[in-house]
Amino acid sequence: MSPRPDMLRALRNRNYRLWAGADFLSVGGTWMQVLGVNWLLLSISHSATSLGFGLFLQSAPTLLLAFVGGSLADRLPARPLLLTGQALHGLLAAALAVIAFSGAQSVWPIYAVALLGGVVSALDGPTLGRFGAEVVGPADLSNALALGSVISSAGRIVGMGLAGVLIPLTGAGTLFLINSLSFVLVMAAVLCMRSGEMHPLPRAGSDETGVAAGLRYIGRTRWLLVLLGLAFVLGALGRNYQVTMASMSEGPLAAGAAGYGILSVVFAVGAVLGGLYAASRPGLTFRILFAAALLTSVGQAVSGVVPGLLGFAVMLLPIAAGAVVLDTTVSTRAQLGTEPKMRGRVLAAQSMVGAASGAVGGPLLGMLCDTLGPREALVLAGLVTTAVTCAAAVLLARALGRRLPVAATVSATVSAFRGDRRIRRRAPLRRSPSPGTARTASPSRRGPASARGLRRRARRTRA
Incomplete structure (x- = not known):
């Protein structure tokens, strides 16, 4: 009997433990920022339409630039690309904090940061997935992805709960600062990973990029x-x-x-x-x-x-x-x-x-x-x-x-x-073929010679 699979087997990998912890912090910070941006847009514009437009600006670049990001991920080393993307996300979160603390009364600076954030996400999203596969290797990839969904759900719940508590107390600017700090911690976790325990994927050649x-x-x-x-x-x-x-x-x-x-x-x-x-x-x-x-x-x-x-x-x-x-x-x-x-x-x-x-x-x-x-x-x-x-x-x-x-x-x-x-x-015309001859052409279609040959083979078989 085969042993029962270990539900937490991917966590035996030190690099994945660092990655999972960074993922939890990043997801929690991201959802804090999502609620903070939504609250900030609504408090400035008092319009749900402006909120919907902000969400559109964040998602539209994925449809246009995701393949460019995928091509970069297949051609260049994953770790430097990942660190660059995380640094840019951290800077954009800090920019949102400055906008919130400055008391801006226009939605356009927020729209600009949302659009830039969408562009960065579109370009570094495939790198995140590719790097995650290199952290655990193919044997534990399915387990790591499943654990990642649990971690993401937990991070979402924690992030949204903290945002609901902090917005009335400190305002949306604090949420953006926390999210900016979470990207710093993600970068630290990536830098602490052991290169010798990674499972690097082959990069595309010049004719395959x-x-x-x-x-x-x-x-x-x-x-x-x-x-x-x-x-x-x-x-x-x-x-x-x-x-x-x-x-x-x-x-x-x-x-x-x-x-x-x-x-x-x-x-x-x-x-x-x-x-x-x-x-x-x-x-x-x-x-x-x-x-x-x-x-x-x-x-x-x-x-x-x-x-x-x-x-x-x-x-x-x-x-x-x-x-x-x-x-x-x-x-x-x-x-x-x-x-x-x-x-x-x-x-x-x-x-x-x-x-x-x-x-x-x-x-x-x-x-x-x-x-x-x-x-x-x-x-x-x-x-x-x-x-x-x-x-x-x-x-x-x-x-x-x-x-x-x-x-x-x-x-x-x-x-x-x-x-x-x-x-x-076809019932009025002829009887349907038996299962044993279903794949054999009808004698009437194969001609007299073929029909005689079939009868001779049948006699030899009976003999």
């Missing part, structure tokens, strides 16, 4: 295209739960802001549980990926019809857990299944898909909630993502040249339906 080379590679890797397409659809229709939770709380559940807060906490707990499950697995396979995709899709459809706040909250637990398992598995398979010298550009494609799904899915789900109603929007989105998951399973199995359980079931159902129609259509 650039955006065009990365696009060609992704374009000819069919299974990766299927994976990214599935991630986009499920991200757009199944990940924007901030929209649907708010609509359900305000509408059918009549739970108000308190109910929305309860649902947010439940979702965070489910995300932690999903991360712990993913960390407990020895490997994250395509079977786990599609099981998680079906769990979240079917669960989303069911959540649209369950009555009451309690029932909806109960459905959120497996949905949130499945979403984390799905995201972690997609990232694991995309990294381990592609060429290491293309890792940065593959990660860039993932980040672009994530940004695009958020940009498309948020407004689309909001429109569906307004026109059809929150419950109907959840049911419709769940049915669509379920159908897309089944189709993706079939396409992925074909691209990989093997059968997955979901793909086999769907293919058998379709084949049986087509075969049944074919038999009914």
Whole structure:
């Protein structure tokens, strides 16, 4: 019997312990800054539109520059690029602190910093992912990614909680200073890592660098295209739960802001549980990926019809857990299944898909909630993502040249339906072939000589 996999096995690596601690501090500081920027924009402009524009400025550069960042990550050493990016993020956080403490009454300086921060994130995001893979190596990558999701959830909860306490006491400027300090600590942790214990990935050659080379590679890797397409659809229709939770709380559940807060906490707990499950697995396979995709899709459809706040909250637990398992598995398979010298550009494609799904899915789900109603929007989105998951399973199995359980079931159902129609259509003309001769051409089609040959072989076999 094989030993039970160690849920915390990646933490045996000293470098990863430093990386995990730095990640917790960085995520906590980042969410403190997110709430601080939102509060600062609202207090200056008193407009939700200005808040939305600030979020757009932070995410738009990812769609335009992520592949450039991926190309740099594949060509240049990861550690210097990472330290440069963290230093720039720290300086931008310090600039926000200066703006807040100076009592600025214009949103444009904040917009400028938000745009620059989006540019830096787009360029150094693939480097973060590539460096993280070099910290643990391929054997513990799936475990490290799963633990990273748990750490991120914990950092988010702590960061948002501290921000809620500090904003009334000290103002938003303190949040930006703390975030700036967190980047200094991240840089210190990276510098303390032992180079001899790293797992460096091969860098792309001169003929394999650039955006065009990365696009060609992704374009000819069919299974990766299927994976990214599935991630986009499920991200757009199944990940924007901030929209649907708010609509359900305000509408059918009549739970108000308190109910929305309860649902947010439940979702965070489910995300932690999903991360712990993913960390407990020895490997994250395509079977786990599609099981998680079906769990979240079917669960989303069911959540649209369950009555009451309690029932909806109960459905959120497996949905949130499945979403984390799905995201972690997609990232694991995309990294381990592609060429290491293309890792940065593959990660860039993932980040672009994530940004695009958020940009498309948020407004689309909001429109569906307004026109059809929150419950109907959840049911419709769940049915669509379920159908897309089944189709993706079939396409992925074909691209990989093997059968997955979901793909086999769907293919058998379709084949049986087509075969049944074919038999009914041909029944008046001739009898359908037996299973033993299903792959052999009919004697009437092969001519008299072939028919005689078949009869002679049959007599020899009987003899």
